[in-house]
Amino acid sequence: xxxxxxxxxxxxxxxxxxxxxxxxxxxxxxxxxxxxxxxxxxxxxxxxxxxxxxxxxxxxxxxxxxxxxxxxxxxxxxxxxxxxxxxxxxxxxxxxxxxxxxxxxxxxxxxxxxxxxxxxxxxxxxxxxxxxxxxxxxxxxxxxxxxxxxxxxxxxxxxxxxxxxxxxxxxxxxxxxxxxxxxxxxxxxxxxxxxxxxxxxxxxxxxxxxxxxxxxxxxxxxxxxxxxxxxxxxxxxxxxxxxxxxxxxxxxxxxxxxxxxxxxxxxxxxxxxxxxxxxxxxxxxxxxxxxxxxxxxxxxxxxxxx
Amino acid sequence: xxxxxxxxxxxxxxxxxxxxxxxxxxxxxxxxxxxxxxxxxxxxxxxxxxxxxxxxxxxxxxxxxxxxxxxxxxxxxxxxxxxxxxxxxxxxxxxxxxxxxxxxxxxxxxxxxxxxxxxxxxxxxxxxxxxxxxxxxxxxxxxxxxxxxxxxxxxxxxxxxxxxxxxxxxxxxxxxxxxxxxxxxxxxxxxxxxxxxxxxxxxxxxxxxxxxxxxxxxxxxxxxxxxxxxxxxxxxxxxxxxxxxxxxxxxxxxxxxxxxxxxxxxxxxxxxxxxxxxxxxxxxxxxxxxxxxxxxxxxxx
Numbered sequence: 001x002x003x004x005x006x007x008x009x010x011x012x013x014x015x016x017x018x019x020x021x022x023x024x025x026x027x028x029x030x031x032x033x034x035x036x037x038x039x040x041x042x043x044x045x046x047x048x049x050x051x052x053x054x055x056x057x058x059x060x061x062x063x064x065x066x067x068x069x070x071x072x073x074x075x076x077x078x079x080x081x082x083x084x085x086x087x088x089x090x091x092x093x094x095x096x097x098x099x100x101x102x103x104x105x106x107x108x109x110x111x112x113x114x115x116x117x118x119x120x121x122x123x124x125x126x127x128x129x130x131x132x133x134x135x136x137x138x139x140x141x142x143x144x145x146x147x148x149x150x151x152x153x154x155x156x157x158x159x160x161x162x163x164x165x166x167x168x169x170x171x172x173x174x175x176x177x178x179x180x181x182x183x184x185x186x187x188x189x190x191x192x193x194x195x196x197x198x199x200x201x202x203x204x205x206x207x208x209x210x211x212x213x214x215x216x217x218x219x220x221x222x223x224x225x226x227x228x229x230x231x232x233x234x235x236x237x238x239x240x241x242x243x244x245x246x247x248x249x250x251x252x253x254x255x256x257x258x259x260x261x262x263x264x265x266x267x268x269x270x271x272x273x274x275x276x277x278x279x280x281x282x283x284x285x286x287x288x289x290x291x292x293x294x295x296x297x298x299x300x301x302x303x304x305x306x
Numbered sequence: 307x308x309x310x311x312x313x314x315x316x317x318x319x320x321x322x323x324x325x326x327x328x329x330x331x332x333x334x335x336x337x338x339x340x341x342x343x344x345x346x347x348x349x350x351x352x353x354x355x356x357x358x359x360x361x362x363x364x365x366x367x368x369x370x371x372x373x374x375x376x377x378x379x380x381x382x383x384x385x386x387x388x389x390x391x392x393x394x395x396x397x398x399x400x401x402x403x404x405x406x407x408x409x410x411x412x413x414x415x416x417x418x419x420x421x422x423x424x425x426x427x428x429x430x431x432x433x434x435x436x437x438x439x440x441x442x443x444x445x446x447x448x449x450x451x452x453x454x455x456x457x458x459x460x461x462x463x464x465x466x467x468x469x470x471x472x473x474x475x476x477x478x479x480x481x482x483x484x485x486x487x488x489x490x491x492x493x494x495x496x497x498x499x500x501x502x503x504x505x506x507x508x509x510x511x512x513x514x515x516x517x518x519x520x521x522x523x524x525x526x527x528x529x530x531x532x533x534x535x536x537x538x539x540x541x542x543x544x545x546x547x548x549x550x551x552x553x554x555x556x557x558x559x560x561x562x563x564x565x566x567x568x569x570x571x572x573x574x575x576x577x578x579x580x581x582x583x584x585x586x587x588x589x590x591x592x593x594x595x596x597x598x599x600x601x602x603x604x605x606x607x
Contacts, residue, residue: 021505022500022502025501025504029416033408033409039444043441099343107340107341130589133565134582134586137578141578142357171347201336222435229435229439230437235532256437259536260536263537288435
């Protein structure tokens with residue numbers, strides 16, 4: 001740029017110095033930034049208000065019972081079947097996701113050469129980007145029939161198949177978060193272990209994993225939170241049976257699936273059934289929030305500082 | 307006499323001649339287990355895509371994209387769902403971009419290291435972890451019922467915007483933070499005020515990062531189902547929406563209802579699979595363009 005042009009810009013800038021925008025925009029940004037806080041309070045407020053109406057009507061003894069039949073003439077609202085469904089599918093998902101995710105993380109961060117990493121990482125990213133509704137379809141139309149061949153008593157809707165598919169969905173999350181944690185271990189420490197004659201395996205299990213354990217555990221906790229909040233896979237493949245059972249070959253309903261079933265059905269506004277939605281939503285929110293705070297706490301508190 | 311045992315100054319010493327090779331062997335064996343398990347993840351992806359493409363063959367064609375919805379599988383098409391998803395984006399894109407970028411600018415440029423900044427940052431990370439079905443409940447209570455928007459495109463779009471807001475905020479924050487200080491200083495040095503600096507210097511440099519985040523947010527919004535279903539969108543919408551206040555259907559909702567109804571009409575599974583292929587191709591193209599933008603502009607600075 002030549003001098004005259006720059007001089008023009010400076011003159012223009014000085015003329016604009018007391019511009020209206022410079023005064024208005026910070027306020028505009030403040031308003032916009034507060035919206036995210038308003039949304040959070042909005043979520044808590046809407047859930048609390050209607051959940052309170054629910055808890056005012058339904059005695060706690062009934063809430064913590066195993067009878068759930070919200071649409072019958074004498075509706076009962078025991079939450080234990082939903083909790084049971086949520087916890088069981090989450091456990092199944094974790095049994096799949098934690099070993100596979102950690103194995104992928106260890107392999108990618110310690111063993112794989114850069115060529116393989118260049119292929120494998122995008123695959124994990126693709127898996128992470130697939131919408132949950134697609135996994136739901138996959139669970140219902142492919143995994144369930146496949147499992148039926150092995151377990152003849154398996155229901156068309158069951159907790160096992162969505163649990164497994166939910167685990168597959170969560171693998172990339174566990175893998176990439178744990179891999180980040182393992183990559184954060186300084187090279188010097190790794191080189192120290194190699195220098196003492198350790199194999200890669202020994203270095204991984206005696207040096208890398210102990211030093212990054214806080215990040216690894218945090219990734220697992222976040223994965224649990226994700227599994228608890230996951231909706232479409234369980235809604236499609238686990239069905240809406242409200243029985244309290246530990247038989248994972250049968251249909252059971254999770255908290256998230258209950259919310260979907262009840263809203264997409266005809267829950268009249270103002271009924272206890274409608275308010276029960278918010279009670280379940282509140283419990284769900286508390287579950288995931290506690291998990292996330294726990295993950296943040298673990299990764300901060302137990303982080304190795306080098 | 308055991309030849310692996312030696313005595314040295316009265317201490318027994320085990321000498322395992324094969325110890326090193328055993329350790330190396332173990333290393334290789336376990337490495338193979340890890341490699342195999344990682345490979346298994348890839349196999350799952352291939353199986354998933356294969357299953358869906360196989361079921362969609364014969365059903366996915368140009369006509370399927372152009373026809374309106376019908377209860378008869380042979381006559382059904384997803385024109386309404388495609389348009390519904392597009393209309394949804396008409397709301398989601400401007401709302402999240404303006405909200406998200408403004409929030410990021412405020413955090414990074416104005417509220418440096420204040421209590422407010424920390425509050426908003428913690429809040430954003432917590433908001434990102436709230437299950438999507440909860441956002442559906444918020445939308446149902448606030449947009450659908452309190453504001454009376456019903457299950458319209460506007461209600462769905464606003465709900466979805468709030469859901470993907472954290473993605474844009476975090477991406478925009480990172481992009482703004484990555485703008486070198488000397489560029490800002492040069493701008494101030496030429497007499498520019500803060501807003502001019504942000505508008506003319508910071509934002510143009512940060513644009514590729516913001517766009518990448520925006521595209522990721524959009525692809526999340528396109529695939530997200532639960533919040534829309536919670537808003538109570540009716541099962542069968544034949545009418546093509548014309549205004550933002552109309553009821554609508556979208557690609558993921560259509561997949562959901564067709565998958566649910568396969569019990570009665572098995573052919574719906576093929577329709578769902580064909581819709582999934584359309585959805586996945588859309589998402590793939592979006593992500594591909596995000597990668598291209600990232601690579602193209604990364605080199606410039």
